[in-house]
Amino acid sequence: MDARLSASLLAGLVLLLHGFTAWAIVEVSMEDRVEVFKGDTAQMTCMFTSDDGIGALTIQWFYVLRTGEKQKIYYQDATMQVVDRATPFTDRIMVNVTAATGEVVLTITDVQLKDQLEFICLVKSLTDGVSEGRTKLLVFERPDFPTIEGVQTGIYVHEEMLSKIGSCEVKNGFPKPNITWYRNNAPLRASDVVKVMPSTTTESSGLFSVRSELSLKVMKEDKDAQFYCEVTYLVPGGTRMTETGRINITVYYPSTAVHVWVESPKGKIKEGDSIMFNCHGNGNTPSSVYVIRHKDNEYALESNMFVLENVTRLQSGHYECISMDMETYEELTGNTTVFVNYLDRAVVMPTVMEVAQGEKLTATCNALSSLQTHTAWFKENRKLSVGHTLMVEGATFDTAGIYRCVVTVPEIDGMETMATLRVNVKGAPEFMNPKHRVMEESVATTVDLSCHVRGFPAPSVIWTTSDGKVLKTTSQTEREDGVHSMVSVEVTSDLTAFCNASNEYGADAASFDIKAIVRTTAAAINTRTSTLSASTVEAATYIPTKKIRKEGSGVIIAVIIICILLLAILGSVLYFLYKKGKICGRSGKRDLTKEKSSKDNIVVEMKSDNTEDAVLLGVNGEKLPPSNQ
Template identity: 50%
Template sequence: MALRTKTALLVGLLFLLHTWGVKAQVKVEMEDRVEVTLGTAAEIPCLYTTDDGFGGLIIEWFYLDPAGKQHRIYFQDPTMRIEETNSQFTGRIKVDVTPSQGSGQVLLRVLETRLGDEVDFICLVKSLTDGNDQGKTQLRVFEKPAHPIIKSVDKDIWFNNEEPVKIGSCEAKNGYPRPNITWYKDNTPLSNVPNEVSVVSQVATGSSGLFSVESELSLKVVKEDQGSEFYCEVNYQIIGGFGMLESEKKKIRVSYPSDEVNLWVKSPKRDIKEGDTVEFECLGNGNPQPLVTFRNREMVELNAINNVLELRNVSRLDSGLYECVTTHIETFEEVVGNTTLFVNYLEPADVSPEETLTLSQGADLNQSCNALSSLKTHTVWMKNGVKVATGNILSLRDVVYDMAGTYECMVTVPQLVGMETSAAFQLIVEGSPEISEPQSTSLEQAVESTVVLTCRARGNPRPTITWRSAGSLVDSQSNVTEDGVLSWVNVKVSSDLNVSCHASNTNGNVETLYSIKARGSGVIIAVLIICLLLLAILGSVLYFLYKKGKICGRSGKQDLTKEKTSRDNIVVEMKSDNTEEAVLLAVNGDKKSGDQ
């Protein structure tokens, strides 16, 4: 009852204002376009101003269908709000009015946007005095497509096709609005060129209204396309601009025959020497690599694996021209590549004039060592592991026994590590014997002791050693050593003696003399003499004390009148073990014949 009363009063008021000719001014402002992602809520504002002081407004929302027909979806006046129940937006819109003095905003919210919501929305605002205005906003809905999928041709593409052949396809699904696909080759965009490039696209619309685009690229392939990268780019609209997605990159395989073949030594990467294993590799400029045949200079076919030829333990006889051959699959003409192999060599070393040389002491020697080689050589002479000379000629002057032995010449090729050879010769030196001087030939030994004397001699022929003492031969023992003969004797010392070592061969002889001094009776006699001298001195002292009365009870006073003896005579008697004669030694006096 109250609603009906309010409505009647409003109708009466409107009639009265219309009768009086009063008309308010209304102005509406709206955005040209509102963009939204599919499935999210869209907010469409409608701003208005009015000079109607009564505060009553009528608000209506409409949309235009594709045919341009207008459909109302919402009505509001000061007394009621009505949402139309028979539109595509029923149950998905909300309208909020924010009034202010003389202005306000009406906000239409479309929930869970669909592709069909992409229409023009009209906001109509009327005053109670017939003043009205309206605005229009276009709603745009976007959906980003899935990442593009590219599929390339799996087989090899023959390069000489008369017309473009399929390279691959690219697909972008479920985008809105319709996305576009652009093809690229090595970062360069491709476009349709008659008989060169063909790009064909197909668009499909699903039940959801989203677009799926598939594009197929065909290309007239050339050799240079081998290994080129192809990919597709999808461009699509988004809120406020555009987006872009790139597919993965695919390489195509282009087949074409070889018109050039290259042959080279793959290993070793250095000069080749005898004994090496050599690998040749042959490659054509076609794709895929053609099968090749290897031939040597005698045109003999050689077995190879995967276009690689292996020669083991090569010699200088393997030097020469080598070829690899392939056949053009269209013209059946042979395409040939070749290279030249040179195998370096070093022949065994040879010494001359002989491998065993016998020289007399003081002679000279010139021995040569030669080894034929394809490269420059270096020769070193060694003896017992020590370098003695360089160069292919070994020169020895005034040879002596120490120069005898084995000499080895080593020939190397500095340019190639491991390229070497050697030879040896034996030098024999003949001459008279030589005795190695002992540390001492003068010895002093105790009587009745035994001394071992040694004598070392060398010579060629090997010398014979004998020992003599006092003109007689002495029994000895001998051993043959590496450089001569070692002999020794055991000598019992009874007195001073000389022992000689004699070394002799067919070229001469030499002698060394040992002098041995016996130590024994002479020393004892010397000791006895010293003892007797000490006793004589002691007796003189005692006799002097006796005379002075210092001993034997004599008075300490002397008879001053008694004639003083001019000298004191002290006699010591010595007896010799050999002569048993008495010897008187006078100390400070003359020799006496009687007692004192």
């Protein structure tokens, strides 16, 4: 009984001691990781619990070397706080302890890639209780924007080996970025027909650059495919993604069919056009050669185009385009048919016609064509009729001239031909200008006379005068509407000229009566008479020059004689009045030897053509002796 009691007491003591020891142990907790960008500030929190006060605790911080050894960077107890010297963190760390909440915070500034380490927080109490926590510091750096580059050469679909498509590259990321290739929004995974070759480069800065090359078995469908790269990279708290631009590749694949067509002109083709042929296969291998064959002729194509210039109807027919692959020597053909429309020259029957006045005129015009034609007749740009036949009733001289027959093809613009018809209407000469003309011309001038006469055959024109003299023709021209003749005549007196026209059908003449005109000027007439005013008066009469017919000259002379007689009568009346003392206040006889008049007296001299004696009158009407004249 005593033995069992002793054992129970011993067991209880052990349990008591064991419980006391567990209560005295320090407990530490930390996050398993802290993530920051390169260059930022990192904070690691160490949470602890202990029955001892802060003064009874010792706090230390360590980091773990690559070899696994611990390196102390901080120490703190009740009496001191020490940052270890000669460590990578000496100048960049700071520790804050908050006893109330049981927190110890380690702050590291300007975090670098080499700071990506494991850090240890160790807390020890005076009762020998000790505990530690560990946190990994993870450092991140965003990479540069990725680039993509496709191959510059074309890729043949019949290549047996995988062909390189392009490469993607992303630089300066941390941790290492990842590259994924896409084709038309579908990711490409390595397989028998797809090969992705990544490579990583560690820069001197410690950052990573990743490059990836894509190779695959190219198919024809890849000619329209878009390739690009997706780059994923880690950042604090998650993952980010960015994409490159899209690229296309040139895929060469053989043709399975060839097509040829006329590129221009659109619509119907006519002689003289240039035909542009376009020949294409549904493949695009640069080793393909194209030729166009027509009958025995072959034409090489440049850039799948060929131009046949100034075509004729002989170049209508079947055209074949041949494509040959110079690597596989496979030959393909395509064909098209060309028809060249034509319009021959218009033919007028007859081309020259001679009809008598009053007769009926009939002519035809035709042109051979591959299409429906339209025919119209014109004279002097005036449309006369439509149709192949021209008919004119009752021909006159106005019917004569040039007629145009114009043949067109309404379906094709610019397709036109024409021919002409010359019509001569036989008949006696007929004057186009008046047959009788009266003219007035000055003497000693030269006059140009002309006449225009029509008829067929062309009339012969001779110029004569009324006295039978033949005049020399100055000029004579034969026109479509007749003969134009001209002569120059010098006017010396009245004359009549004749334009005589004749042919085998008759004769006619036109006359020109020329009246000669004499230009005359009346001489100034001066008459001396007695002085009647205070100034000297000189009278002169001028008759303007004018054209006067010869038969009217006697009337003019009579008028002049009458004027002279009137002046003489006036002079006689004045003299008579003078003798009677009725003029200038005369009374009785005056001394003939009277003193000369003063210088203020004015003398008027009047001279008559009918007397040789002059009469001088003083201011008082006295007759002055000849000595005073």
